[in-house]
Structure formats: C-alpha cells, structure tokens
Amino acid sequence: MKYLNPVIPGFYPDPSVVKVGEDDFYLVTSSFEYFPGIPIFHSKDLLHWEQIGSVLMRENQINLGGSRSSGGVFAPTIRYHDGLFYVIVTDVTGIGNFFVTADDPTGPWSDPISIPYGNIDPSLLFDDDGTAYVSIQNGEGKESHIIQYEIDCKTGEALTEPVVIFNGDGGQWTEAPHLYKINGMYYLLCACGGTGEDHRAIIARSANPYGPYERLESPILTHNKLPEHPVQNIGHADFVEDENNQWWAVFLGTRPVQQMYTILGRETFLAPIRWTEDGWPVIDQNEGHVRVIMESKHLLGTSNMRERDEYYDDFNEDQLATSWFHLRKKKDESYSLNERKGWLRLFGTADHLHTKNGAPTLLCKPQQHVKMEFSSMLDFSPAHDGEEAGLVARLHEDAHYEIGVKRIEGETIVFASVTINGETKEIGRKSFHSSNIFLRIRSDEEEYNLDYAVKEGEWKALGASPIKYLSKEENGGYGKVFTGVCLGLYATGNEKASLTPAYFDWVNYTGMVLMDN
Incomplete structure (x- = not known):
C-alpha cells in the first residue's frame, strides 16, 4: 500500500x-x-x-x-x-x-x-x-x-x-x-x-x-x-x-x-x-x-x-484548539472566546510583529502546503491611530507578510505590507468605511498574494510578494533559521496598547497536497 x-x-x-x-x-x-x-x-x-x-x-x-x-x-x-x-x-x-x-x-x-x-x-x-x-x-x-x-x-x-x-x-x-x-x-x-x-x-x-x-x-x-x-x-x-x-x-x-x-x-x-x-x-x-x-x-x-487538507475553526468552543501557537507567551487578557460567542476577540499590545523578542497578540499555525489559502472574516473599527489587526504569514521578526485593517492619521484603511530583511513597506492600501471585512493570504510556488473582500467571495488583490523572502535561504540559512512559515491572526497597537477589540468570526485553511516524488 x-x-x-x-x-x-x-x-x-x-x-x-x-x-x-x-x-x-x-x-x-x-x-x-x-x-x-x-x-x-x-x-x-x-x-x-x-x-x-x-x-x-x-x-x-x-x-x-x-x-x-x-x-x-x-x-x-x-x-x-x-x-x-x-x-x-x-x-x-x-x-x-x-x-x-x-x-x-x-x-x-x-x-x-x-x-x-x-x-x-x-x-x-x-x-x-x-x-x-x-x-x-x-x-x-x-x-x-x-x-x-x-x-x-x-x-x-x-x-x-x-x-x-x-x-x-x-x-x-x-x-x-x-x-x-x-x-x-x-x-x-x-x-x-x-x-x-x-x-x-x-x-x-x-x-x-x-x-x-x-x-x-x-x-x-x-x-x-x-x-x-x-x-x-x-x-x-x-x-x-x-x-x-x-x-x-x-x-x-x-x-x-x-x-x-x-x-x-x-x-x-x-x-x-x-x-x-x-x-x-x-x-x-x-x-x-x-x-x-x-x-x-x-x-x-x-x-x-489525498489531494488536499483543510481545517476550519468557527471559534464556537470555550477553549482554543490545541493546535494554535502564540509567540513566546500568551497574555490571557488579550484573547477571549467568551466575550462575543462564536468570535475570537483579540486586544493588541504595544508589541508588533517586528518587535525583537516581542510577544505580540498572535494566534498562528504552521503553514503546511506550498499551495494554500488562509482566510478569515474580521470585525474591527479602530478608533485610535496605530490600532491594527489582520492576517500574517510569519517566518520571524525580519520576514513576514500581512494584510489587515489599521487607522492612520484618522483614516481607516485596508492594507498589505511586507517585511523583507527587516525593512517594512506597504505594497497596497484602500480606504475602508465598514467594520466587517474578509481577508485572505494565498500562496503558490512563486508568490504570496494578499487579498480582501467587502462582500463574501468578491476578492480583490491588494498586493503580492515572492515566496523566497520568507524562506530560510534568504534569511540566514540553516545556521540561523530552524523554523518555517506560520499563518496567523494578529492585533497590535503599534508601540502602545490597543483600546479597540478585533473580532474574528472564523478561520479557514485549504492546502493542496503536492505529490512530486
């Protein structure tokens, strides 16, 4: 067999x-x-x-x-x-x-x-x-x-x-x-x-x-x-x-x-x-x-x-599924499944995804397939500049891609950004005037794509970046990188605690199994 x-x-x-x-x-x-x-x-x-x-x-x-x-x-x-x-x-x-x-x-x-x-x-x-x-x-x-x-x-x-x-x-x-x-x-x-x-x-x-x-x-x-x-x-x-x-x-x-x-x-x-x-x-x-x-x-x-793997978490349980990771530690006050039944609530801390040795509010799992889709629905209305929440593909502090919602100079935007070799740049943004939004990270053998939708299923591309910049080979090799990419949900206040909760209704992952022998 x-x-x-x-x-x-x-x-x-x-x-x-x-x-x-x-x-x-x-x-x-x-x-x-x-x-x-x-x-x-x-x-x-x-x-x-x-x-x-x-x-x-x-x-x-x-x-x-x-x-x-x-x-x-x-x-x-x-x-x-x-x-x-x-x-x-x-x-x-x-x-x-x-x-x-x-x-x-x-x-x-x-x-x-x-x-x-x-x-x-x-x-x-x-x-x-x-x-x-x-x-x-x-x-x-x-x-x-x-x-x-x-x-x-x-x-x-x-x-x-x-x-x-x-x-x-x-x-x-x-x-x-x-x-x-x-x-x-x-x-x-x-x-x-x-x-x-x-x-x-x-x-x-x-x-x-x-x-x-x-x-x-x-x-x-x-x-x-x-x-x-x-x-x-x-x-x-x-x-x-x-x-x-x-x-x-x-x-x-x-x-x-x-x-x-x-x-x-x-x-x-x-x-x-x-x-x-x-x-x-x-x-x-x-x-x-x-x-x-x-x-x-x-x-x-x-x-x-098999041809594909899937997981779906609707956050309806009282405890997080055992397969979720946090980064370095879990600050219990930043996470809740009980405040709004069927939703995961995140409160961002001052730490961001690029904070050295930081412990940002992050819930993640290892990416298991090169060709995959990772998506969620976010309800988030940031009230203060710097408040941010979304999805991330993370290798480490100096290598990660995210798509999310944040407030900048009084304006709420949906954005895509990449951090490559420790340098962060925004690669796409749109003004955003609602509270609910669908977010998605897709990858294949060439690149990661960062998408959003105001109406379910009506996806719009906001940015893309080559997969190689999240690889161990572009980030110091095996002597420095022992991990792989993790996909997650995050929230941050960007140097100060966020006062606005971010609610995620569900998360869905679909990965295509590659049988190259």
Whole structure:
C-alpha cells in the first residue's frame, strides 16, 4: 500500500516517537520560540496524526520571554517507563536541559526537573533493570560528540559522571542521540552534518551502553548527494517498533520550492526499517533515500494519500484548539472566546510583529502546503491611530507578510505590507468605511498574494510578494533559521496598547497536497 510523506507536514521538526500499549503511538516535535511548547500527537497507525495537546503549557515550565527567533525549545525526546511518560528537552535560551513527566500524554505535565550535564538534544533510555541513561550532545562543530551518564529519574540528579561514548563519523555536529536496547544490543542513533544539505542519520552498536561503539559505515538516512531530489536535508531520526514487530523511523526533511527555497520548514517523515542478517537497521536497502510517495506492505492502517487538507475553526468552543501557537507567551487578557460567542476577540499590545523578542497578540499555525489559502472574516473599527489587526504569514521578526485593517492619521484603511530583511513597506492600501471585512493570504510556488473582500467571495488583490523572502535561504540559512512559515491572526497597537477589540468570526485553511516524488 502506498502512503504520503511528510506524515506531519509543515514546521514540525525533530520528531521523537514512542509506542505505549498495543497500538498507541505518541510523537513530539520542537517548537522553538512558540508557546505552548512541544506539540504532542497521537496515532494508531503512524500515518494519521492528531495533535492532542502540548507538553509545556505553563510559564513556570517554559518562559520564552527572552527567546530569540529559532531559540527556545530544541529537540524533545519522548519515552515511557513504569506508567509515566517522559519528555526530555533543551531550552537553549532559558533553563537548559530538563525533563517533565505525566501519567496521561494530554497532561498535565510536571514542573521541569533539571539535569546537570550536556549541551543540546538529550535523550533517555530506561534499561531492563530500570537504570535511566541520559545520552546528550556536547561540544561544538567538528568537536561535537555524545556523552552519557545515569540519573535519578525522580530528581534529575546525576548518579554517574558523564562519559564520552561516540564521536560520530568525522563530520560536524554529531547530535540528536537516541539509545535503544534491541535483542540484547545497544544501538546509538545520531544526526550528523549540521541541519543543512549534508544532514544525515548514522547508527552504531555495542554490547555495552557505554561502548565501545561499532559504527555502520554508511549513513542510514541522507540525501546529501541528491541535490535534485524534492526532499532534502533528511536526518534527526527516532525509531519505534509496531505491534507486528516492524520497525519504523520518523525523521525530519524539507521540501524546497523551486529546489531553492524552504518556506515550510523541517517536516516529519516516515520510512520502514529493514534489519539485515547481521543485525543492522537499514532504510531503502541501505541507500538511505526516501520519497514523497512511499510503499510498504507493513502499514498498520488505511493510506493517507489525498489531494488536499483543510481545517476550519468557527471559534464556537470555550477553549482554543490545541493546535494554535502564540509567540513566546500568551497574555490571557488579550484573547477571549467568551466575550462575543462564536468570535475570537483579540486586544493588541504595544508589541508588533517586528518587535525583537516581542510577544505580540498572535494566534498562528504552521503553514503546511506550498499551495494554500488562509482566510478569515474580521470585525474591527479602530478608533485610535496605530490600532491594527489582520492576517500574517510569519517566518520571524525580519520576514513576514500581512494584510489587515489599521487607522492612520484618522483614516481607516485596508492594507498589505511586507517585511523583507527587516525593512517594512506597504505594497497596497484602500480606504475602508465598514467594520466587517474578509481577508485572505494565498500562496503558490512563486508568490504570496494578499487579498480582501467587502462582500463574501468578491476578492480583490491588494498586493503580492515572492515566496523566497520568507524562506530560510534568504534569511540566514540553516545556521540561523530552524523554523518555517506560520499563518496567523494578529492585533497590535503599534508601540502602545490597543483600546479597540478585533473580532474574528472564523478561520479557514485549504492546502493542496503536492505529490512530486
């Protein structure tokens, strides 16, 4: 049966997965500067994933107030032991390495428990005797390596001194270690080569958790010699075994537009694993290649092949859907679903979308398709200059496009603006004399289009800008940008708090699935 990659499209990188019971799989990904931190997904078949919540829901668990874009929460690992779920992670601009626990994956999760040693990408293995090993990256660049030590899984206290167990394959940034015990052997899976074009996953094994480790000579995942392939930068993997004793790898990859521009960020892919006669896990006959359309006789459920994805939120519930992000923190007074039933009310703060390390009033989700439409109806009558609300496509503070309504020198306008390399300019405006307006952001393989309508369905173009300016390649590359474009609803007072509420009636997203293999 055929299936479609990525299994979780859009900016959901660094996947880690665990199976609990007979057929329940749970997966977490990085969230960087967005709050709540660490989205958690559930699946019965590894193909169809539903977000069931987030791990870090409280500011006493994660405070992202000072986090730079592409800072914050890096590379979680999820594991299960003795009735408890564990997620271990790094807050690179905050408290460092820590783990949290829960007896239910939907939460609540515990307060953070810090661990003492290592740089980024911590992982846990609970051995047969209950010993809890932390494997974690240490060092930088070509000096990057993996250290390991034992902890008290209740307190985080180190029970042993850290020991270097693996130095990789000679490339830079040996990281993202995951340690498994399979058939009496310890297998150490790592990422290497950085997160760009040379990214890869490598595997080593030993009869002892501290080594010495024998490395499989070739990577088990990489497209670093396939520059024309539609999937690039694959690596940072995790393994899981299903109820039929079939092993699978989840891992990140990108789908550059025009083979040049990554706007969706790093996404979650899936591939079956085959074990060789001499006990090595390999992917794609050990060529380490994957495709958008894959085929496997080992699939657990129905195929996920489809032509489009859609979501619609009418804001009729008392709580926001679990899949929404805020930027760095949520100021509860800025958001309401109860003041006007069936509408989301936003109050803008002084922060704007370009405020460095700011926390503007923003509700967003990762863009999941290159060709898509994102629309909403806004009821907003700004009474003071600077008050503004609308839709945004955001990569970070220095790269975003928006269409919205604002008041300037006593006049209310609908406008389109772009921020490119930190410079903001208006690319379209019209006077606006009503309160209700329909707004839309569209994208394809060439550009984003910013549209509005006074009457539903009667869309008018207000501006357009190339997609490349929201790509990681035009904004510093993989060394600086670890996220993808998010689409959202926002409000701001532009340097002072807005006194006028903005009401959004609904939001609709339609994405066309590209099956370029």
